[in-house]
Amino acid sequence: MMIHPAMKAYQSIAQFSLTGREADAACFRMLIDELEAAASSPDQNVRRKALSKHQNLWSMIMKANTLDTGVVSLEDRELFVALADKAQKYGILATLHPQLSLSPLIQIAQDILEGLESAPAESEPVFGTDTMF
Structure with missing residues (x-):
């Protein structure tokens, strides 16, 4: 059976894809970077x-x-x-009051990130091409 070139390309990179936990951690890392940059910027x-x-x-x-x-x-x-709910409420206050510190939001994001990185990954379903067809 001939494998479509797109499927071959997918199979070659599938092993490097992120798990859900890794993707969540990456989102929080990026959020922390943005919040820290905003906290130190006068803009x-x-x-x-x-x-x-x-x-x-x-x-x-x-x-979700x-x-x-x-x-x-x-x-x-x-x-x-x-x-x-708490993070969003503080985010709204921080939006309305530019002098309000972003440190609590950064700390929450760091706590979540530490939890994502330190907790053992639960057995996440591995997405493989063998089960597609």
Whole structure:
């Protein structure tokens, strides 16, 4: 059986793809970098852009955890929704009050990142091409 060139290309890079946990960690690393840059910049546009990304990320986290997909326990989902709520509320205050420190938002993101990096990865389903067909 001949394998399509696109499938060959996919197979050659599939082993290097990120797991869900690694992708989440990468998002928080980028968020921390943006928030730290905004905290040290006098440019309010940099701050607004970082806070907008912050709000979008937490909004996605909240949305993902309000749905019961059977993957995450109710207790963990409630914790993530509560954390997202608090982070977003502070983000709104930081948007309205430019003098407000971004340190609490950076600390929350760092705590989440440390948890993602230190906790043993649960057995995530590996996406392979053998199960596609």
